[in-house]
Amino acid sequence: MQEFLNWLIPLTGAFLTPLLTRSRKATELLAMITVGVSALLSISLLFALDPSVSYLQLPGFRLGIRVDQLSVYMAVIASVISFLIVLYSTEYIGNDPSYTRYYFFFQLFVGAMIALVMASNLLQTYFFWEIVGLCSYALIGFWYKDAYRSAAGLKAFITTRIGDTFFLAGIVLLFATTGTFEYSALAEFAKQPALQSTFLIAGILIFGGVIGKSAQFPLHVWLPDAMAGPTTVSALIHAATMVKAGIFLVARTSEIFSALPEWGLYISYTGAFTALIAASMGIVNNDLKKVLAYSTISQLGLMLA
Numbered sequence: 001m002q003e004f005l006n007w008l009i010p011l012t013g014a015f016l017t018p019l020l021t022r023s024r025k026a027t028e029l030l031a032m033i034t035v036g037v038s039a040l041l042s043i044s045l046l047f048a049l050d051p052s053v054s055y056l057q058l059p060g061f062r063l064g065i066r067v068d069q070l071s072v073y074m075a076v077i078a079s080v081i082s083f084l085i086v087l088y089s090t091e092y093i094g095n096d097p098s099y100t101r102y103y104f105f106f107q108l109f110v111g112a113m114i115a116l117v118m119a120s121n122l123l124q125t126y127f128f129w130e131i132v133g134l135c136s137y138a139l140i141g142f143w144y145k146d147a148y149r150s151a152a153g154l155k156a157f158i159t160t161r162i163g164d165t166f167f168l169a170g171i172v173l174l175f176a177t178t179g180t181f182e183y184s185a186l187a188e189f190a191k192q193p194a195l196q197s198t199f200l201i202a203g204i205l206i207f208g209g210v211i212g213k214s215a216q217f218p219l220h221v222w223l224p225d226a227m228a229g230p231t232t233v234s235a236l237i238h239a240a241t242m243v244k245a246g247i248f249l250v251a252r253t254s255e256i257f258s259a260l261p262e263w264g265l266y267i268s269y270t271g272a273f274t275a276l277i278a279a280s281m282g283i284v285n286n287d288l289k290k291v292l293a294y295s296t297i298s299q300l301g302l303m304l305a
Contacts, residue, residue: 009034011107017104042072050067051069064182101138108135140228166205170206186256199257199260203256214243217301220278223237223243224294243296275300
């Protein structure tokens with residue numbers, strides 16, 4: 001049951017925030033409880049790690065949750081770091097008049113991020129992937145009355161949507177070819193020699209989503225400007241949460257595409273080139289927050305390589 005509650009609780013908390021909270025303290029307390037409980041539930045999965053897929057039947061569709069080392073470790077990292085950030089947010093955001101909006105999107109982000117890494121199929125991954133993107137747009141542009149900050153949020157949203165368009169095209173191509181979205185089933189289809197060229201195209205298209213979300217060349221341009229948002233948001237995006245979703249997706253889909261050497265080479269070259277140019281940009285930049293952003297981009301490139 002933990003594999004459902006650790007992402008459903010923050011999502012529920014997000015929608016309860018504007019409905020039930022009438023004070024700053026109550027809003028902060030709700031956010032700390034939901035994200036804290038999510039972190040504890042994710043950690044508890046480490047002690048009962050039994051690789052499997054569980055299903056949650058909802059009206060009209062079924063959600064598949066995958067419990068294995070990759071999904072659980074990523075859920076722990078995302079939830080624990082998010083809890084530390086929400087604790088810091090209580091002082092950093094303080095009495096900002098838009099604190100309710102901040103904690104709504106914060107909890108929505110946490111719930112969607114954990115659901116993303118625990119999804120058992122590509123369609124579900126894409127759904128929560130887009131929610132994370134929406135939350136990042138709203139949080140980066142949190143102080144939207146400032147034209148620069150508002151533009152930074154919009155830039156992040158539009159740039160990552162370019163990558164996500166390729167991601168969606170890859171998902172559609174795989175479904176049209178195989179009739180399934182499930183990672184495990186797609187891995188079996190990928191073994192068929194007749195389908196390998198199609199899978200290679202789909203793999204490169206899906207990697208377009210990684211390029212956008214993890215700020216790789218040429219879609220790296222949004223991340224330095226994203227530092228214009230609240231510092232807590234920069235931490236949430238940079239620190240093993242949103243920008244690491246792309247790294248996670250490469251790891252998750254490697255079971256499908258790893259038999260295609262060209263796929264791995266394409267990712268390696270993209271990561272290595274991004275690591276080099278981003279590090280070079282960081283060296284010559286005189287804005288401390290942008291130096292951190294370029295360092296993040298470079299490290300993400302190294303992870304891919």
